[in-house]
Amino acid sequence: MLKLQNISKHYDNKVVLEDISLDIQAGEIVSLLGPSGSGKTTLLNIILGLAKMEQGQIIFNDQDLSNVSMKKRGFNIVFQDYALFPNLNAYENIVYGLKNKKGLTSEHEVQEYIEFLELKPHLTKKIGALSGGQKQRVALARTLVMKPKLLLLDEPLSALDGIIKESIKARIKSIAREYKLTTIIVTHDPEEALTLSDKILIINQGHIAQFGTPQEIIQQPSNDFVKEFILGQLQVKRENIYNLFGEHYA
Ligand SMILES: Nc1ncnc2c1ncn2[C@@H]1O[C@H](COP(=O)(O)OP(=O)(O)OP(=O)(O)O)[C@@H](O)[C@H]1O
Ligand SMILES: [Mg+2]
Structure with a gap:
């Protein structure tokens, strides 16, 4: 449905995204997860058409949108500060x-x-x-x-906490399901990504560290960065994750 192929981007002389390829299916909720400065917002803006990429292609329903304007793409974003x-x-x-x-x-x-x-x-x-x-x-x-043909959300939950956060999370989930709306959510919170999404793209310094389902990421983290970033931060939230994945998360 949405295919990103070999996307690269730099600002000045600094590489911000390198060789990002990704396949997103219709109706899926996908999280872009990574530390501050890893390139999440930049990738979201490239998909939206707000930022330009130097290399790569964006294919949506078999149509090449790489050089199509933001307006004509028909995607829509909720910015972090609501705007x-x-x-x-x-x-x-x-x-x-x-x-x-x-x-x-x-x-x-x-x-x-x-x-x-x-x-x-x-x-x-x-x-x-x-x-x-x-x-x-x-x-x-x-x-x-x-x-929108695609819903993009940049850190929609980061300003919220407690019950309000849980209720917005549940709403985002039901919107995606009810309207069969493919949704891409930026977050730096592993727990949020694991509990909200069908698939997670973990980005580290502009590179893909892993792309998979929450289960795959918990059970088969593909490198030390994923292990430390995800599991390290989750220690404090063990109970929530345990409820989700049971004995697989030990
Ligand atoms: N317009 C810009 N001009 C120059 N550098 C930029 C610009 N936008 C982003 N960058 C740089 O690109 C890198 C990735 O930024 P990006 O905003 O995509 O990160 P992020 O993962 O969304 O971080 P955060 O979690 O803090 O929002 C950072 O090093 C940032 O300084
Ligand atoms: Mg950001």
Whole structure:
């Protein structure tokens, strides 16, 4: 469905991504996981069409999009800082992108997304009056009404914690399933990646350290970096992971 082939990118003289190849199936949730500065946002922006790559190809449903503009690709992103308009209320933010896209999404459908994300009580509030989780849901609704062919999320959970984090996580999962929407999520938190995604791409300094299902990564980490980055950070969260993978995670 989405194929990345041999993507490379450098800024100035510094290699940021080197020879990234990846195959993502329709409807899958894929996490891009790695430490700060490893190239996750850059890869997401290249897929979106916001950043240029020096080498490689992006194939989407057998069509080569490598030189196709961001607008024509029809993907959509939720930025880490939400990028909502503070002078508009929640509802105005949600439908903002539809102004020049008459007929793309009916008011009835907009209301469905609003209900799905439980935003009804907040529609007339200004962005500044919303909590982090509410802003995140507005940002998700604003993106979903544009009916993206691919949903890209840059650290959607990092500003949230506790119950709110779990509830947004569950929503992202059900959006991907309900709308059969292929979703790529950037995160630096191994637990988040393991509990949220069908597949995980672990990036280390612009290289692929491993690409596989959470189970494969837990059971067969392919090198020391994966072992240390994933398992090291997980020691403190053993219990959660144990609940997911049982005796395989010892
Ligand atoms: N516009 C830019 N100009 C120059 N260098 C850049 C630019 N954008 C990113 N970089 C560099 O590219 C590397 C990868 O950055 P990127 O933002 O993709 O990392 P990341 O994995 O998303 O990190 P984080 O977890 O901190 O968000 C970093 O070394 C960064 O300094
Ligand atoms: Mg980033």
